[in-house]
Amino acid sequence: MKLRMTTFNCENLFGRYAFLNRPPEDQPKDYIQDIKITDVVAFEPGRSNTLKPRPIAEAQRKNTGLAILEAEPDVLAVCEIENLTTLRLFNAKYMRNYFDRVILVEGNDPRGIDVGVLLRRGLKADVRAIRSHADAAALGGFLTTTNMLDMKGRVGKASFSRDCLEVDLDVGSAPLTLLVNHFKAQETRANGTDTTTAKRRGQAERAAAIAKRARATGRLPVVMGDLNKDVADSFYDDSLNPLAKSSVFLNPVTALPADQRWTHYYSSKRSVSQLDYLLPDKGLAQAVVGVQITRGGLPPACKQYTGPRVGSIATDGLEASDHCALSVDFVL
Numbered sequence: 001m002k003l004r005m006t007t008f009n010c011e012n013l014f015g016r017y018a019f020l021n022r023p024p025e026d027q028p029k030d031y032i033q034d035i036k037i038t039d040v041v042a043f044e045p046g047r048s049n050t051l052k053p054r055p056i057a058e059a060q061r062k063n064t065g066l067a068i069l070e071a072e073p074d075v076l077a078v079c080e081i082e083n084l085t086t087l088r089l090f091n092a093k094y095m096r097n098y099f100d101r102v103i104l105v106e107g108n109d110p111r112g113i114d115v116g117v118l119l120r121r122g123l124k125a126d127v128r129a130i131r132s133h134a135d136a137a138a139l140g141g142f143l144t145t146t147n148m149l150d151m152k153g154r155v156g157k158a159s160f161s162r163d164c165l166e167v168d169l170d171v172g173s174a175p176l177t178l179l180v181n182h183f184k185a186q187e188t189r190a191n192g193t194d195t196t197t198a199k200r201r202g203q204a205e206r207a208a209a210i211a212k213r214a215r216a217t218g219r220l221p222v223v224m225g226d227l228n229k230d231v232a233d234s235f236y237d238d239s240l241n242p243l244a245k246s247s248v249f250l251n252p253v254t255a256l257p258a259d260q261r262w263t264h265y266y267s268s269k270r271s272v273s274q275l276d277y278l279l280p281d282k283g284l285a286q287a288v289v290g291v292q293i294t295r296g297g298l299p300p301a302c303k304q305y306t307g308p309r310v311g312s313i314a315t316d317g318l319e320a321s322d323h324c325a326l327s328v329d330f331v332l
Helices: 054-071 084-094 199-217 284-285
Strands: 002-017 037-041 075-081 099-104 114-120 127-129 164-171 173-182 219-224 264-266 271-272 276-280 288-294 325-331
Touching: 002 054, 002 219, 002 276, 037 084, 054 084, 054 288, 054 325, 075 084, 075 173, 075 199, 075 271, 084 099, 084 114, 099 127, 099 164, 114 164, 114 173, 164 199, 164 288, 173 199, 199 219, 219 284, 276 284, 276 325, 284 288, 284 325
Parallel strands: 002 075, 173 219
Antiparallel strands: 002 037, 002 325, 075 114, 099 114, 127 164, 164 173, 219 276, 264 271, 288 325
16 A cells, blocks of 8 residues: 655644633633633744734644645654644644544643644554653653753753654554654854754664664654754754664655755745654665655745745745655555
8 A cells, every 4th residue: 555654843833722812801701611722823933922813823824734735644743733632623624634543642842842643534554552752861761850840850851852752553564663753953052052962862862762672573663753953964963863874764855856855944044954854664665655845835935945835825924834744655
């Protein structure tokens, strides 16, 4: 059977709670009803945490759904999702219930952005097991605190910035193990100190170790998600080498021309790079039949892409995401 696996960073897909529908002076009278998630929101560019007006947010999130549907995934890994309820509502309202199985486990990010997995409606696949690694400590063992407000005690010491969501998925005769990740973002302090390379390297090493354990049980691991570094960057720091440069994983995107491997548009610098990866085990080498990067959800300001946009993306601010959907096709 043919199977398309896709990874996509939805860029801050948060729920819109019922209390946002009331004017500030109107105090909630029904607290239970007011904490319900009724829609999804969109933010202004950057990290201002300013919500876009509701009609614009709805248009933008419709475009996010259209960008995913354009990729036509059978199995979709997503990043930057607030919670399971938000993901289910987004699937129902903006993707016409394209997916009938939705998997998400809360992770470590203090902003509440998690990773998840969705399976296309009608896909003949069995979910055998789901495992979270959010409680794994970077130095081994488990975290000593569950307090998400304790940045130093939990988030700083966690192995994974969000989670390495492990999903055993049997598709036909193929026993797949998905490892969905969103690694530590790149950051350099004002004094030039790099604060993130070691963290990403540790996350890549831990994900590779989890994959090795899955492989030892006869399963075929596939690492998916936003790994937050471009291995082709002239300033590449080797942090993804345990995965992207490993002899036990394939990197199908290398089949594309070098200038077409990018998956992310950085608006501040008007530049593009590859931050998103889909790395199957080498045991799947003969099953890989194609790779595709779907860019129709990008803003018009991204001049590196000259193709058509989805939906209502006629001006900047209505883009589906600053990331593209990366897909790999298999025949299993």
